[in-house]
Amino acid sequence: MPHATPFLMFQGGNAQAALDLYFATFPDSGLLSVDRYGKGELGTEGSIKTARFTVCGSEFMCSDSPIEHAFSFTPSSSIFVEFEAADALDSTFGVLSKGGEVLMPLDDYGFSRRFGWLTDRFGVSWQLSLPLAR
Incomplete structure (x- = not known):
């Protein structure tokens, strides 16, 4: 059975700072798992390759994109x-x-x-x- 999870893609290595803010702000929020970029990988060493986390009990995923994009988040989502x-x-x-x-x-x-x-x-x-x- 397919499972949908909202995914947030951060640029500039901001994923950890965003997660820290969300975990400090919302109840029932926290990190479930994290995989970080290692030395020699495409992303900045130590930045978030993928993370699973909860905000108010709902599960999300995120990453620090190692690729510069001409787009970011939009208020429509x-x-x-x-x-x-x-x-x-x-x-x-x-x-x-x-x-x-x-x-x-x-x-x-x-x-x-x-x-x-x-x-x-x-x-x-x-x-x-x-x-x-x-």
Whole structure:
């Protein structure tokens, strides 16, 4: 049975710094496995060849691309995180938006009690939401 896993490709050796930020920011997040480039391999020695990790219990993969590309992340593909408390959402929004770009500031947009959309300093797009009462 096929299994789909979101994959984030970082440039400039930023994968480890991004993972450190995500693990420090989100609960139930951490490294599952990592394979690093060795001496003489295509990528920078010690950078991430592939890593499996969780953010809020969901599994992802990432790598440091050893090849320069004319593209990076786009906000049209984002990680959507639902929160149970506004203070946790606000705190996370503040951490992730530092050095990044706010696409939609925190507000009540009608589809969520509190919602914000941002791109973090690594270019990864996040939608943070406090759902309407269920």
